[in-house]
Amino acid sequence: MTAWIKHLSLRRVRAMGIATLALVLLGWCAMLTACASLPAEVERPVSVARTDVDHTRLAALAAEAVPADASRRSGLRLLPAGDQAFEARIALAHAAERSIDVQYYQIADDASGREFLAALCEAAGRGVRVRVLVDDLQAAGQDALLAGFAARPNVELRLFNPLPVREGSVGGRVLFSAHEFSRINRRMHNKLFIADSSFAIIGGRNIGDDYFGRSGPVNFIDMDVLSAGPVVHELAAVFDAYWNSRHAYPIEALASPTATPATGRRNFDDHVRAAGATGRRPVTARDPLDQSSVGDQLAAGHVALHPAAVRVLADPPRKIDEDTAAQADGPVMEGQLALMQAAHSDVLIASPYFVPGRRTLDVLQRATGEQVRVSLITNSLATTDEPLAHFGYARYRTALLDMGVALYELMPDDGDAHEAADGPRGSLGRLHAKLAVVDGRWLSIGSMNMDRRSAHSNTEMGLVVDSAELAGQVASLLQRDHQAQSYQVRSLGAGNRLQWVSQGGAQEIVHQAEPSLTWGTRLRLSLLSRLIDEEFL
Template identity: 65%
Template sequence: MTASFARSPLLIAPWISLRLAMVAFVLAVSAVLAGCAGLPSAVQRTPSQARTDVTDTRLATVAAASMPERDEALSGLRLLPAGEQAFEARIALARAAEKSIDAQYYQIADDASGLQFLRTLAEAAGRGVRVRLLVDDLHAIGQDTLLAGLAARSNVELRMFNPLPVRNGGVASRVVFSLHEFSRINRRMHNKLFVADNAFAVTGGRNIADEYFDRSGPDNFIDMDILAAGAAVQALSTVFDGYWNSEQAYPIQSLVDAALTPEAARRAFDQAAQLAGAAELPPASRDLLGQTSVGTQLATGRLQLHLAAVRVLADAPVKAPMADGAVMNGKLELLQSARSEVLVASPYFVPGRRTMEILKQATDSQVRVAVMTNSLATTDEPLVHAGYARYRTALLDMGVSLYELMPGAVPARAVAGEVHGSLGRLHAKLAVVDGRRFYIGSLNMDRRSAHLNTEMGLIVDSPELAGQLASLLRGERQPRSYQVRSAGGSKNLQWVAQGGDAPVVLAREPNSRWSTQMRLALLSSLIDEELL
């Protein structure tokens, strides 16, 4: 399952619900085929907490050495802009762990990256490391045997977040046949977190799948993670414990077919894990910021980190419906504090009334505001793009600069044509304010992230790291994005592509056909913006 379908299935049920005859049919079929399918009621969840007896571990020693002027209130941080190095960081930390690994992800794909990640966790457990893995259930299609096989190993516990009662079939069929527990469908854990020995953590926008780590041919995501040591790690571990011990987390053993024995599951896992052995690829020697890999620096006993104050934001496992969660509130408060400049990057940008008001206040106060998101040519969610497109004219009228990512490495003379095989899709969720403070995490600037998904992220006060992020965002903008502008004061728009001897100005949305526009207009009129 690729990320291209990461959100679309969640729109199926609401779309159907607007067509009454089909609703009746689907519910009838669901009742017949799903029968009394439901989740187990008497589930044993043994509570556990993050390990604190870790000061004698190698990773704790490296963390201390990496923060020689340590202030207990500060954290040591390093950006991970390159996909291959972000993956290597997780693997290197897992291999160095001695006592514990805690991880939670929206998606762990059954591909080379996902299998290598799971195999590395199994190897750590074999060394005596306690492994706790929490996975959102929606996209764990056909993975019950694989995940149960990992959980069958000593020192491993694996739980599924908010599982659907129907275990078989694809995402769409699982959603349809779980309509009798409708409230579960749109309540997804979108968090991304990896913690090793409670000494280092990696969080940000990346799931565990090939396309997040530059291993998926031409179609990869442009994303950003951050590695942390110090105070932020303890706060992130507390967040993990809250999710792990919540009633929404079900041990995988309580969900799998009773006929699947632990021995059979483990054999299946071992067979799949063997296939991941040939998938390892060494990262580039240095990333876009000139940094060597985390594994390379771990070998020296010290990581190059920036000291900064960090605020950890996290939604509760049970999120209040139809209200902005803690992460959205924190991010909007950050934007509202701007005095000179706001840079926002979000793959899905459907701002809504409150965000629009905050951006209008900023531009009225002479704050420069720039937003980068995907173009129709690069988005993996055209419906969400249609929701964003409704706001473009209003954003431009209030003085916001809009940039939409171009298909990668396209010559300027070719941008007017329809381009396939994009070399990059924006997936990073970032906001940089006044060149000093920034947000990084899992939250998109849309209603789904604000009201439905659980999210997490960091707000960091660091001019050095904020400068790095700002330079990367500006570097991606030209020539690899279209600047959207109003045409002659009307509602007509233009897309300007820099490159070559002169800018290329397009009067029609790139990669847009009339049939596509009509289909998106119809579907978007049937789907509530809250679900985009």
């Protein structure tokens, strides 16, 4: 039992903390006697990305936006502002004529999630084929909603790597599915949206209010990229591999069959209307890069993209099958480390959760030893939504500083709402973007955090982009909006003591102890860290 408790940790689920560990003791006997299971026989009709899109408007706009040259370059633009990132997805859904393919770790049951699903329903009503693939972990309590959505003509929805227990909270479902822990610990963390096999959006955002600047004072700071050209066909092939995987279960095979499709559709419509999720929300005219919205550009008949060579990094769905303890880094982590290892002058990393492990440390050590400037922006204890992951990162701070890495930890805002790269936000912005800029030329963007969970347990995807212009835009946003609003962590050398330094106007403000770390928090995290292996942070 002790070994099992040690591994009771999933991204987000690890936040259950002491309360969940107490529930383990109460539920252990029940789990041994009443183990749920997944259906043995499931029909999964095979389907692939639509190719009959040449005469669609989106295909024509994509072709106009991407130069036709021998280098097979794609076209890309960054989506730093949360409101515009959401609007881009909705605008593409409204413009689609043949197909929409969607793959996310989470589609929240909130205003943004419902508006997003409503836009997909509207597209399906026009005859657009809609395929939605979502990881099952965060879909707790959504079976009826998602089944009602999938009851629409032209809509299919599959849940990836589902938990056998269908009812209850995320924590409860994990608790009572613990007899299959080695499987359910591995999650599909990918984020992808494709319209008419012509435009794709990939990055760090899930679908939910806090990813698009809609959740009041607490929002995630994130980044996506819109793409067209050859890269979209590669991303579509990645989606197809996951969609046709044996780990993707049609919602009909999992949800309770008590309601008819007609009843499910009515319930879904009522749910969406009750949430007021059918109206269009205002979008800022220009984002922090002075770009107009994707919707406005689609309406004007021209989407402005930067040409660039792009490489797709994607973990295969079979990563779910492999033994975490024996597994090497996945292809996405391998690609990220190779990019950093090839650096000649500088590396700038933004990662909300940074638990590097020995291999990443070795890569950074070689880089700094070759006079490469390495900077890391991550969350502080005050801004992280995963304090246990922050505690795992804290173990490496002294080693990182000793090898010459510059560490910046995002500070909480001063309480006044203001405009930032992710759009308007108030008292607490939490870093969620997963970015790296190398030598001012290479940009890495996607779903992967620089931690052991992303390397070994989750499936991830991302892009490596050869573009000094896009790399420069990301570096400028990180340094202007986030590095400048961060504590710089400094080492005092003796006794591994650290300082957290911020700017108060022209004066430095020096903190001799970690901001927001109380003795109670330190004790709680220290105790929990003894129970949870670093592989699961």
